Amino acid sequence: MDTTTIVLVLAAIVTVSIVIIVISQMRERARIERARKITAQEDAYNRAFRLLSEIPGQYLTADLKLVLIKRMEEACNELAGLKSGLPVKQWQDSATDLKKQVMEKRDTTVPVKIDSPEKSNYVKELLQNLFKMIEAMHKSGRIDAGTAKKNLRYVLFLVHKTHADLHVFQARDYVRQNQIRKAIHAYHLASTEMGKSRDNPLAMKAVKSFRTRIKELEAMSAEGKDGQYHESQSQLDREWDTFLHDDEWKKKADYDD
Template sequence: MDTTMIVLLLAAIVIISIIIIVASQMRERARIERARKVTALEDSYNRANRLLCEIPGQYLTNDLKLLLIKRMEETCKDLQALKSSQPVSAWLTNAQQLKKQVMDNEDQRPPVKIDSPEKSSYVKELLQNLFKMIEGMHKAGKIDSATAKKNLKYVLFLVHKTHADLHVFQARDYVKQNQIRKAIHAYHLASTEMGKSRDNPMAMKAVKSFRTRIKELEAMKGDESQDAGAEAQSRLDREWDTFLHDDEWRKKADYDD
């Protein structure tokens, strides 16, 4: 074998080795990228499912539920394409069954009382994550601008209501303890929170109700006013607890336009 053949053989070996190394690196990069996409999609599914399960039932409209389910369905289909090792088919089936329940108005979720600063902060965090998810779906072209705007506006309103819920709970407790001054302050704080959504008729209805309650508390004098104050408190409690289910006002709200 002459020198030229040896050189060509060595060159071929080097080239083949380089091709093998490059191919191996490309496969490894593809594997890593696939694993990254799978992990991101699984996180996305779990995040949407968590929001659906943990956001208080009184806050979730059917529109919000369907958005979350839509996100879960799309994620499942992407995971199936990537052949995820997770039970994606079962996830997708459950999401589709839940979607039917929501569309048939058969999905009823229990309300959650916002009775501590920790619970208020946690629900606020959930709502902020929901806000970001809807923004992401809009940027990705999964939902149109009108749908995104309507639901983002409503979620922002819910963030304000979460704080108001806590202040109302505290105000009720202060009234029971006959700490009227503190109760009035708590209602003022609740009114301020709802006032941040002043373009929402439901929020303005709540502000008006709080102001009425504040006047009632300010007018309370001695024991003879306690019964009247308790009656007014009971009425306000019922109105606030069913606030998000007031169909008449919901139809007038901007986010339903």
């Protein structure tokens, strides 16, 4: 074999080796990218499912539920295209069924009491994650500007309500212990929190309700009738506990009252 032939053979071997290495690298990069996309979409599905499952039921409107379900469906569609080994079909069927229940108003709502700072902070964290998710969906064109703006404003209102819920719970506890001044202060804090959502008529109605509670509590305390407060307290408490879903509150929630 002459020198030229040897050089050509070696060159061919080197070329083939380079091609094999390049192809291997491309396949590895494609594998890594596919794994990254699968992980990202799995995380997106799990985040949406977690928010739908763990945010207190009384906070989630039908619109918010549908936004979360939409994100779950999008993640499932991406995962189906990536042919992941995850139970995507099961997730898709579950999301479709849940969406139908929400649209037909057959889904269950489980209220959760905000009765500790830890629970208040945890719910606040969930709501902040929901806010970021809606923002990301808007930026990526998954939801329109009007839908995003409406839901983002409502989520901010819920963050304020979470803190107000805690203050109300504390105020009730103070009343039971006959610590009236502390109860009044807690109601003031609840009113301040709801006042941060001045663009929400329902929040303003809640502020007026808190002011009424404070005046009644102050008057009864001054007259030495603390024990008589409990009956009035009970009615006002029921209104607060249900005001997100109470049609009467919503009908009264305007700025002309």
